[in-house]
Amino acid sequence: MLTASNIQFRTRNRTILDSTNLEVASGQIIAILGPNGAGKTTLFKLLSGESACSCGVVSYNGMNISKLKAKELAEVRAVMSQHSSVNFPFTVREVVELGLISIQPANSKKIIDEVMALAQIEHLQGQEYYQLSGGEKQRVQLSRVLAQVWERKPYSRYVLLDEPTSSLDIAQQHAVLEILLQLKSRNIGVLVILHDLNLAAQYADNILLLKSGKICYCGPMKGGMDECLLETVFDHPIRLIHCAITNQLIVHSSNKSKMYFSTRMMQ
Amino acid sequence: MIAPTLTFSKQRLSQWVLVSLGAILVGVLLLSLTKGAYPISLSQVIAALVEPLGYHLEAFEVMSANVLLQIRLPRILLAVLVGGGLGIAGAAMQGLFRNPLVEPGLIGVSSGSALFAVVFLVVFPGIASSFPILERVSLPLFSFLGGLISVFAVYHLGANKESENTATIILAGVAINALAGALIGLTLFYADDTALRSFTFWSLGDLSGASWNKLPIAAGLICIPSIVLLRGSKNLNALALGEKEAFYMGVNVNRTKVILLVSTALIVGVAVSLTGMIGFVGLIVPHLMRISFGADHRLVLPGSFLLGAILLNFSDLLARTIAIPAEMPIGVITSLLGAPFFMGLIYNLKK
Numbered sequence: 001m002l003t004a005s006n007i008q009f010r011t012r013n014r015t016i017l018d019s020t021n022l023e024v025a026s027g028q029i030i031a032i033l034g035p036n037g038a039g040k041t042t043l044f045k046l047l048s049g050e051s052a053c054s055c056g057v058v059s060y061n062g063m064n065i066s067k068l069k070a071k072e073l074a075e076v077r078a079v080m081s082q083h084s085s086v087n088f089p090f091t092v093r094e095v096v097e098l099g100l101i102s103i104q105p106a107n108s109k110k111i112i113d114e115v116m117a118l119a120q121i122e123h124l125q126g127q128e129y130y131q132l133s134g135g136e137k138q139r140v141q142l143s144r145v146l147a148q149v150w151e152r153k154p155y156s157r158y159v160l161l162d163e164p165t166s167s168l169d170i171a172q173q174h175a176v177l178e179i180l181l182q183l184k185s186r187n188i189g190v191l192v193i194l195h196d197l198n199l200a201a202q203y204a205d206n207i208l209l210l211k212s213g214k215i216c217y218c219g220p221m222k223g224g225m226d227e228c229l230l231e232t233v234f235d236h237p238i239r240l241i242h243c244a245i246t247n248q249l250i251v252h253s254s255n256k257s258k259m260y261f262s263t264r265m266m267q
Numbered sequence: 268m269i270a271p272t273l274t275f276s277k278q279r280l281s282q283w284v285l286v287s288l289g290a291i292l293v294g295v296l297l298l299s300l301t302k303g304a305y306p307i308s309l310s311q312v313i314a315a316l317v318e319p320l321g322y323h324l325e326a327f328e329v330m331s332a333n334v335l336l337q338i339r340l341p342r343i344l345l346a347v348l349v350g351g352g353l354g355i356a357g358a359a360m361q362g363l364f365r366n367p368l369v370e371p372g373l374i375g376v377s378s379g380s381a382l383f384a385v386v387f388l389v390v391f392p393g394i395a396s397s398f399p400i401l402e403r404v405s406l407p408l409f410s411f412l413g414g415l416i417s418v419f420a421v422y423h424l425g426a427n428k429e430s431e432n433t434a435t436i437i438l439a440g441v442a443i444n445a446l447a448g449a450l451i452g453l454t455l456f457y458a459d460d461t462a463l464r465s466f467t468f469w470s471l472g473d474l475s476g477a478s479w480n481k482l483p484i485a486a487g488l489i490c491i492p493s494i495v496l497l498r499g500s501k502n503l504n505a506l507a508l509g510e511k512e513a514f515y516m517g518v519n520v521n522r523t524k525v526i527l528l529v530s531t532a533l534i535v536g537v538a539v540s541l542t543g544m545i546g547f548v549g550l551i552v553p554h555l556m557r558i559s560f561g562a563d564h565r566l567v568l569p570g571s572f573l574l575g576a577i578l579l580n581f582s583d584l585l586a587r588t589i590a591i592p593a594e595m596p597i598g599v600i601t602s603l604l605g606a607p608f609f610m611g612l613i614y615n616l617k618k
Contacts, residue, residue: 050511074517081511087365088507088562101505102517148516 001025002047002077002158002189007056009042016042017213019056026156026189029180031200031221033193034210035234040193041082041162043210047191048079048160061156071102077158078148082166084141086129092116092140093125099147111150118179119143134167142176149188159183161192165199177203197238197251201225209233225249281566288573292347295577299343299584300335304592307331316340337479345477345485346583347576349542352489352534354575357549358556358567359496362503363527364425368437368612370550371535374421375443376414377546380532380539381469382447382454383413389458403484411488411536417443418532422524471598472545474583481541488537492530493572499527500564507562545598547605548575554612578604 002024009017017039024030032040045051047058049065058065060076068076078099086095096116100108116122119139124132129140142164149157159180165173177199180190194200200207200221207224209217211233217224224230230238230251241250300312307315314325315332353371360369360376371377387409420443425436451469502523505513510520538545556570582600589595 048515050514070514070519071517074515079512079515081515084508084512086507087367088362089557090504090507090562094504094561094563095508098505098508098516101501 001062001156002058002060002191004043004047004058005056007043007046007053007058009039009046009051010054015213017046020215022047022208022218024158024189024191026158026187027184028205029184029190029192029203030206030208031192031194031204032208032210033195033197033200033233037212038210039213040210042213044160044162044191044193048077049073050079060158074102074148075153075157076155077160078145080141080145080159080161080164082162084137089128089130091125092121092127092129092132095129095140096121096125096144096147099144103148103151105151107151111147115143115146115150118146118182120175135169135172138164138167139172139176142179146179146183149183149186152186156187156189158189158191161190163193163195165194165196173199197230197253198249201249201251225251277563280560281563284560284566285569285573288570288577292573292577292580295580295584296343296347299346299580300339302584302588303334303339304587305331305334307335341479341482342474342477342583343580344482345541346474346579348482348485348489349474349538349545350548350579351572351576352493352538353545353548353579354552354571354573355493355496355568356531356534356538357575358553358564358571359499359503359527359531360549361553362506362564362567363524363531364422364436365507365509366436367554368550368609368616369440370547371414371531372544372546373444373550373609374418374425374436374440375447376417376421376532376535377539377544378444378447378451379417379420380410380414380536381544382451383416383536384410384540385451385454385458385469386413389454403481407484407488407537407540410540411533413447414532414536414539415529417447418528422528468543468596469539470544471596472543472601474542474586474597475594476541485537485541489534492533495526495530496534497568499523499530500568503527503564503568507564543598545579545601547601547609548579550612551605551608552578554608 004020004022006019006021007017008015008019020043022043032043034040042051046053049058049068052066060068060073065073093112093116096112097108100111105111113122116125119142121136121139121143124136124140129137132140145159145161149159161180165176168176173196180192181203183190192204204221206219207217207221208215209224209229216233217229225240227238227240234253236253237255239252241252242248243250297309297312301307301309310325311327311331312335314327315335317324318327318332357370360371360374361367384406387406421436421439424442425439448470502513502518505516505518506520506523508516513523514520552571552575553567556567556574560566560570579597579601582604583597585600586595586597
């Protein structure tokens with residue numbers, strides 16, 4: 001269990017994240033949603049161990065994060081951040097192999113091949129990383145992160161991703177979230193920051209809605225997908241449509257309030 | 268099936284590259300031993316070298332043996348140590364700062380070391396003249412202290428965690444170089460000490476001070492931190508993705524940084540205290556390695572040591588033989604090679 005109890009983050013004169021409680025169980029996908037500046041990335045940094053909380057405790061499988069060494073932490077969680085640049089001419093395969101730097105599994109070649117196949121980047125493996133397109137880079141980073149947790153372990157592990165689909169086309173976005181679904185069966189808990197409400201509605205088990213550093217909702221996806229709630233969080237008209245064919249929610253947002261109201265009336 | 272062969276061939280390539288560089292180095296060393304103001308034939312060189320080991324190959328003149336063993340050999344070995352040290356230190360610094368333009372000379376580590384060496388010789392002239400053994404140890408260490416201060420100053424001035432720091436770090440280096448250069452000039456101006464060498468020595472480097480009694484300390488103080496750097500090459504690979512990512516992957520970033528900064532400062536400090544500031548070796552060598560064989564620091568670091576040794580020996584060979592019997596400062600040669608290279612790098616960076 002990845003637990004955050006009462007964590008806060010304050011700068012000198014401003015509270016970026018008000019006291020927040022959060023639990024991520026293994027085998028579960030939790031999506032963090034919220035407008036820009038809501039404190040999503042701050043929460044992400046606190047959970048990943050990059051920043052220390054002003055107060056409160058983050059713990060991985062019951063171990064306080066501040067007591068864990070970087071290497072021990074790397075064994076229980078992998079992190080994909082939003083932007084990563086590589087300044088030297090490393091090849092794609094070399095970048096993916098870096099994910100294993102503190103894991104040192106027995107069958108590293110097999111792991112690398114598997115995660116590269118999963119992210120569909122095998123054909124790029126000899127190329128230099130910095131020549132890739134934005135979407136390709138994102139997939140390379142994803143497979144590096146996967147490599148870190150790919151070897152099966154008896155204990156729960158966690159993957160944290162900050163907008164892993166921001167540079168991907170629709171097919172790739174779904175491919176990435178399908179990969180995250182696969183992680184569930186490997187005793188891995190997934191926490192992912194998403195901007196696309198539709199993706200969250202389709203793949204997340206739980207969602208956490210964040211606004212101005214406060215949690216507006218944290219719980220099962222179904223309960224959080226509420227028009228009024230989403231409208232207050234995003235300050236934007238949002239409408240949910242139930243798709244009869246796929247039995248899924250479709251999130252519709254439009255700025256044309258008239259049209260929005262008329263459609264609502266029609267329903 | 269492509270992948271295993273790819274990794275396999277990569278390891279093979281690394282070994283092959285290092286062995287070839289080693290062979291080239293031996294070739295350059297033998298060539299350097301034969302050439303100079305007093306030419307000695309290769310067979311004579313080999314005969315003189317193996318004679319102390321108990322093999323008698325060929326008769327040789329005592330004169331040539333003396334030139335070879337007392338003057339040329341220590342100088343060449345010093346060039347191996349200093350060139351290799353500067354090469355590996357440059358590679359490690361570029362990796363640590365994630366900046367391809369960084370070099371011990373450009374970011375002011377060399378000039379900081381030189382300043383402290385000069386100050387040491389001026390403030391403690393008594394030690395230098397009366398306890399030569401103490402001087403041999405404490406001069407490099409004092410010089411190391413100067414390098415250490417500069418490298419941490421540059422790090423705090425120039426390195427910015429979040430954004431790209433290509434320019435700021437070079438500017439920080441310019442500032443430190445200017446300050447240290449002025450202070451060296453000032454110290455030398457007021458010091459009327461014959462033990463103190465000329466400004467040319469400190470600013471352009473000189474290998475002619477090599478002697479057998481300086482070599483063991485140089486070897487220890489350059490090889491040990493070089494081994495530390497080699498052991499850190501895996502972490503340098505992780506740092507190439509950024510400090511944050513390296514932490515996520517399980518690298519103790521702060522500890523790694525301190526170890527690498529101290530090791531590079533030690534190598535540079537010792538090298539400068541022995542031979543003055545020799546510029547651009549630490550810039551050219553790691554680049555040549557990366558361009559030719561990829562960015563993996565597990566190959567770039569040892570390769571840079573060997574290539575640095577080759578380059579400096581080759582430059583020294585030129586410096587000794589271009590204007591026989593006079594000698595050109597070695598920094599003239601390395602800067603002539605390095606400055607256009609640096610311009611090329613900046614030009615490419617712009618694109």
